[in-house]
Amino acid sequence: MKKLYTLHRLDRETSGVIIFAKRHEIAQTRARSFQKKTN
Numbered sequence: 001m002k003k004l005y006t007l008h009r010l011d012r013e014t015s016g017v018i019i020f021a022k023r024h025e026i027a028q029t030r031a032r033s034f035q036k037k038t039n
Helices: 024-038
Strands: 005-010 017-021
Touching: 005 024, 017 024
Parallel strands: none
Antiparallel strands: 005 017
16 A cells, blocks of 8 residues: 555645645645635
């Protein structure tokens, strides 16, 4: 089984959605994108 990387969790106060990436590099770049939009 391949490793999945947690990318972002949407709607934390409820059940929400968790986004995963298959590759570490993608997880890092996408996580930065999400963080820039929320700050």
